[in-house]
Amino acid sequence: MFTGKRPTHDMFKEGFSIHNFVMAALPERITEIIDPILLQERSRHRTPGNITFSDRHLQHLNSIFEIGLACSAESPSERMDMSDVVSKLCSIRDKLLRPTHYRHERQTLNTAQSTG
Numbered sequence: 227m228f229t230g231k232r233p234t235h236d237m238f239k240e241g242f243s244i245h246n247f248v249m250a251a252l253p254e255r256i257t258e259i260i261d262p263i264l265l266q267e268r269s270r271h272r273t274p275g276n277i278t279f280s281d282r283h284l285q286h287l288n289s290i291f292e293i294g295l296a297c298s299a300e301s302p303s304e305r306m307d308m309s310d311v312v313s314k315l316c317s318i319r320d321k322l323l324r325p326t327h328y329r330h331e332r333q334t335l336n337t338a339q340s341t342g
Contacts, residue, residue, distance in 0.1 A: 228290060230261030245298045252295075253288045260287065286318050 231237070233244045251259040293314055296306035 229259050248291050
């Protein structure tokens with residue numbers, strides 16, 4: 227989902243899998259495995275000249291990729307429990323939304339103070 231590659235992609239053969247592809251790239255080369263469409267979509271929501279993911283977003287994407295790796299471990303006994311997956315994904319979501327929420331509250335408060 228985040229790489230834009232299917233597990234059946236031609237590049238995944240002879241023991242090389244999407245799991246290995248992601249594992250080999252984390253964390254230093256995460257931008258090399260992110261689906262270019264995600265980068266383009268992100269750029270549409272940013273100001274001109276500022277089209278890359280922030281370090282904060284890359285950290286969260288890295289965490290998401292790590293969850294994906296934990297869920298796709300070869301041995302089922304090594305895979306992450308789904309309740310932990312949900313908890314971790316919700317935590318990432320909350321961290322991503324929190325600054326936006328606070329920024330919106332500050333703007334609303336500043337607007338109310340300047341008009342009141």
